[in-house]
Amino acid sequence: MINVPESHQDLLQSLVATLATIGPDGRPQLTEVWFLYEDGSVALSLSTGRQKTKNLLARPQCSLLILDLAVPQRYLELRGDAEVTPDDGSFVSKVEKKYAFDLRAYDHPGDERVVVRIVPERVNAVDVRG
Numbered sequence: 129m130i131n132v133p134e135s136h137q138d139l140l141q142s143l144v145a146t147l148a149t150i151g152p153d154g155r156p157q158l159t160e161v162w163f164l165y166e167d168g169s170v171a172l173s174l175s176t177g178r179q180k181t182k183n184l185l186a187r188p189q190c191s192l193l194i195l196d197l198a199v200p201q202r203y204l205e206l207r208g209d210a211e212v213t214p215d216d217g218s219f220v221s222k223v224e225k226k227y228a229f230d231l232r233a234y235d236h237p238g239d240e241r242v243v244v245r246i247v248p249e250r251v252n253a254v255d256v257r258g
Contacts (some may be wrong), residue, residue: 130168132204136253139194139204140165143227147172148191149183157183162227163192164219166239170206170246173220175230177239184210184244202255208248217242 130138146158149155153244159180163172171190174181188209196202220241224231234240 130165130206130248130251131168132193132251133253135162135255136202136204139195139196139202140170142194142197145170146193146195147180148193149180150187150189151179151183152186161192162223163224164223164226164232166222172246173223174240174242174244175214175235175239177236181212181242181244188212189228190246197248199255199257202244203255205250205251205252205254206246208246209247211247213243213245215243217241 130140141225143162145163147159147161149157149159157180161172161180163169163170175183176182188211190208190210192206194204194206220231235241
């Protein structure tokens with residue numbers, strides 16, 4: 129379960145986050161992602177054909193940054209490892225419902241959907257307003 133301070137709990141309901149993964153060349157790759165906070169964890173629905181998924185399968189170390197779009201001096205960062213498991217379609221359906229969008233329409237032939245759960249080792253809840 130994620131131990132997020134009460135002051136930043138609302139950010140777990142945000143619409144978008146920035147996922148940082150490590151690419152095959154060792155350089156960071158940043159991607160905006162949709163996510164769900166459920167059962168005490170943050171999870172993403174990703175396609176196996178995407179580079180960010182390949183990055184996580186090779187190196188599970190990642191960071192997820194959720195910026196407060198109304199107050200950019202406030203954000204939540206989750207650093208840890210990604211657990212990647214197959215999706216039977218039930219998780220992607222939940223994400224599609226939250227965002228009212230058909231994610232699977234953008235999958236390429238042969239791609240499969242996976243659930244990526246971020247298991248945080250460190251939680252940074254930041255608010256630098258004076």
